[in-house]
Amino acid sequence: MFDELHFQEAPRIVIEPPGPKARELLEKQRTLEGNPVLYPRSLPFVPEEAKGATVKDVDGNIYIELFAGISVLNFGYSNPYILDKTINQLKKIAHTLDFPTVIREEFVEKLNIIAPGYLRNNSKVLFGGPTGSDAVEAAIKLAKYYTKRHSIIAFTGSYHGQTTMALAVTSGKKFKEPISPLAPDIYFAPYPDPYRCPFKTDDPRECSELCIAYIEHMLENPYSGIPTPAAIVVEPIQGEGGIIIPPDDFLPKLEKIARRNNVVLIIDEIQSGLGRTGKWFAHEYTSAQADIIPMAKSLGGIGLPLSAIMYKKELDIWPEGAHVGTFRGNVVAMAAGSAAIDFALENNLLGHVNKIGCEALKYLRDLMSESRYIGHVRGRGLMLAAEFVKDKATKEPFKEIAGKIQLEAFKRGIIVWKAGAYGNVIRFLPPLVITEELMMKALEIFRDVVKYIEEIF
Numbered sequence: 001m002f003d004e005l006h007f008q009e010a011p012r013i014v015i016e017p018p019g020p021k022a023r024e025l026l027e028k029q030r031t032l033e034g035n036p037v038l039y040p041r042s043l044p045f046v047p048e049e050a051k052g053a054t055v056k057d058v059d060g061n062i063y064i065e066l067f068a069g070i071s072v073l074n075f076g077y078s079n080p081y082i083l084d085k086t087i088n089q090l091k092k093i094a095h096t097l098d099f100p101t102v103i104r105e106e107f108v109e110k111l112n113i114i115a116p117g118y119l120r121n122n123s124k125v126l127f128g129g130p131t132g133s134d135a136v137e138a139a140i141k142l143a144k145y146y147t148k149r150h151s152i153i154a155f156t157g158s159y160h161g162q163t164t165m166a167l168a169v170t171s172g173k174k175f176k177e178p179i180s181p182l183a184p185d186i187y188f189a190p191y192p193d194p195y196r197c198p199f200k201t202d203d204p205r206e207c208s209e210l211c212i213a214y215i216e217h218m219l220e221n222p223y224s225g226i227p228t229p230a231a232i233v234v235e236p237i238q239g240e241g242g243i244i245i246p247p248d249d250f251l252p253k254l255e256k257i258a259r260r261n262n263v264v265l266i267i268d269e270i271q272s273g274l275g276r277t278g279k280w281f282a283h284e285y286t287s288a289q290a291d292i293i294p295m296a297k298s299l300g301g302i303g304l305p306l307s308a309i310m311y312k313k314e315l316d317i318w319p320e321g322a323h324v325g326t327f328r329g330n331v332v333a334m335a336a337g338s339a340a341i342d343f344a345l346e347n348n349l350l351g352h353v354n355k356i357g358c359e360a361l362k363y364l365r366d367l368m369s370e371s372r373y374i375g376h377v378r379g380r381g382l383m384l385a386a387e388f389v390k391d392k393a394t395k396e397p398f399k400e401i402a403g404k405i406q407l408e409a410f411k412r413g414i415i416v417w418k419a420g421a422y423g424n425v426i427r428f429l430p431p432l433v434i435t436e437e438l439m440m441k442a443l444e445i446f447r448d449v450v451k452y453i454e455e456i457f
Contacts, residue, residue, distance in 0.1 A: 011413025019059025133161025301336025
């Protein structure tokens with residue numbers, strides 16, 4: 001399935017990267033663009049063309065891409081089914097603010113079709129700016145309108161974006177320390193990482209229970225020092241945090257706390273949603289029900305920028321113009337998103353994700369048993385990770401080897417990326433249309449790279 005969507009010869013390295021054309025463009029970028037440019041500092045990669053789960057660089061090298069632009073290309077690069085409908089819309093009209101159009105309302109109807117069951121025919125959708133950060137901003141703004149409260153509970157290990165409020169509920173110190181203070185009244189709770197539990201237990205269920213007990217203390221102890229919050233904002237799987245999958249009882253118990261205290265529950269599905277885990281939304285693996293779901297990344301179907309929130313109808317009390325954004329009228333992205341949903345439904349994409357994901361997770365677990373430095377492997381669907389440690393007993397993070405493995409894998413024709421609080425996690429977020437053959441090829445290369453780096457390190 002999906003064989004025709006990719007460059008058939010992938011991976012193919014014709015010249016060691018970066019080649020001469022790539023080096024020239026990397027130097028030009030350094031000259032012309034600002035210092036915050038990030039990704040080329042890790043990988044000297046200059047893409048030119050892409051199909052499915054494969055990318056060709058300017059020197060003719062072809063890679064298997066296991067990153068999907070941080071889960072932006074869930075439905076594949078240049079997917080012809082989506083591309084045709086996208087171009088057709090572009091020829092008609094590209095931008096409509098928030099005036100209704102046929103394609104806009106069709107897209108909202110299709111989002112209702114794939115919504116979690118509890119939101120189907122019981123939700124509203126609001127489009128905003130082009131980024132996930134804007135969706136998070138909108139969600140928090142709505143929670144404040146609805147509750148008439150101001151404080152927010154977020155989680156250690158979280159990432160929600162780079163605008164002021166989204167960054168305020170993001171936990172990474174490196175982003176925040178140079179520009180603090182950000183939004184006030186943000187309080188961070190422990191997230192139940194089964195491998196690195198903040199309470200130092202190796203029992204995932206106990207870790208979840210301790211985190212829940214701490215959150216209960218934060219919200220319900222009269223002397224916790226924390227005003228009753230407007231919202232709890234949580235990722236069902238922490239992406240930038242290292243593909244951290246909490247125990248399945250965590251989100252339902254968190255929801256119970258939110259309900260008991262009349263707090264809005266925001267489940268951020270920006271990276272984990274739209275089929276990434278084998279369900280349309282990752283929190284559907286549990287019984288938890290969100291009040292608001294921020295969406296972005298693959299929402300634009302074929303890599304086009306678009307964000308939105310889906311929320312329970314009862315929350316729709318804010319006034320007209322309460323949250324606006326120029327690009328909420330990007331009907332080209334809406335056409336692409338609508339076509340992407342059709343493509344996924346017609347081709348049983350979620351079933352494909354579950355099958356390939358199970359095989360990939362088993363492969364990585366087998367590799368962990370052979371490896372000196374892979375301390376933990378985890379995943380759900382095609383949201384996978386391998387965490388590198390210097391010692392499997394102490395779990396001391398091994399950031400340096402993760403960087404070496406990423407670069408060597410790139411030189412051999414696969415693109416992976418790092419994540420995690422310590423930069424020691426290699427994550428796999430391939431386009432969901434990747435074939436079993438391509439995925440296994442990529443994992444075999446990854447295995448060879450791990451063994452090679454472990455021998456020389």
